[in-house]
Amino acid sequence: MNEIADGGIRERKRAATFRTIYAAAAELALEVGLEHATVDAISDRANVSSRTFFNYFASKEDAVLGIDSGEVSEEAIAHLSDNRTDDVLHDVASLVYSVIVDSTIVDESGDLRRRVLEKYPQLLTRQIMRVSAMEDRLGLVVGDWLSTEPKFASCTPEERLEAAQILLSVCLAAMRVAMKKWPRDTSTDPHENYTRAVDLLRTVLERVS
Amino acid sequence: MNEIADGGIRERKRAATFRTIYAAAAELALEVGLEHATVDAISDRANVSSRTFFNYFASKEDAVLGIDSGEVSEEAIAHLSDNRTDDVLHDVASLVYSVIVDSTIVDESGDLRRRVLEKYPQLLTRQIMRVSAMEDRLGLVVGDWLSTEPKFASCTPEERLEAAQILLSVCLAAMRVAMKKWPRDTSTDPHENYTRAVDLLRTVLERVS
């Protein structure tokens, strides 16, 4: 009765292979360039067949960033829904941050991911697109949140949904700009981006309104 | 001395081929689905070789949307810079709208593009990514604009640039949400999206601050 996540050799080996391929992909991209780091070359370095590569990652770019599932963690959503603050913008930004972070594996090997993103900012845009693809699901979540907000009480459900989508997109946009600065600022804790993103967004919006 | 844009047969024929391939791509995508509309099939329908297809479009998706250059029109930027209002958000939204519209050819064949976008919303995200790719150039433009704004007078150039990037991303995000509703609302004039995008954005932002 061994279905998944058995904590045994299976799971550990799978996680190890995952990390090996990720490391191979990221290092190779840094060494020979993203376009010259082919799937075959990455697979060779990771000692797996190129077919196995695609059993772990949906694309070369996902491997270079170490992006896993592509699924939204329902537990994370539930946790965030139970711990809301009185600041909607903050909550939505947390949701976005959580989705981004949850989909990538921990970068043990130093600042591999930081260097990759520094060299290839396009990959950041890819990340954002991934979250955009989940926006139907996330929009419903934020829409629910808004229904308990006094300021949105008078809205119809559709209006709330549209507002939720705007909020999501806007937070995502801010997150991207903030993360774009991160690779160049080696001292900063990754988690600080999340805080800075919201602050920056709020400051700018105040000035144009 | 016939280099480019001679107004003769050359130019007209090229424009015609462009539209033919676009129509073939969009129609085929609607008929058999985006994933089953291969470049070969599109080229066959347009009576060109698949090699010629790539002389006109950089990718299958670009053909389905009728996306041309990928270049920012410097004239359009200059025109917008000379006709600024006292509403920065409005100006930035106009810039974003202009870049999006300028890169696509006019859709003569009824609501071809509308139906394509209705069936495949992912393509909208692609459009947005295209604009994101120009954000270095556009960020400089908006940064310049901000330097004449009293509220941003005290900022350093870097801060202004970061604010410009935030504004761009935010307007882009709003535009996407607004355009996402457009395909389902057949009566609406495309240009109204641009107005609605900014209005919606402003309304939502007022309520969360």
Place this chain on the structure above:
DNA sequence: CGCTGTTTTGCAGAGTGTGCAAGAATGCAT
């Protein structure tokens, strides 16, 4: 018509990504 520059096309090839079926490894029960 003949000269010049542009466009189209076929071809060869690199690269991504998928389905399938055989074989290897793992976990578990006996």
Place this chain on the structure above:
DNA sequence: ATGCATTCTTGCACACTCTGCAAAACAGCG
């Protein structure tokens, strides 16, 4: 340990996107 079921890996064939190159077709012009 041995056998059995499940899962993982791999090779292979294949479809598809996209690029470089060189030959051929074509437009424009004297």
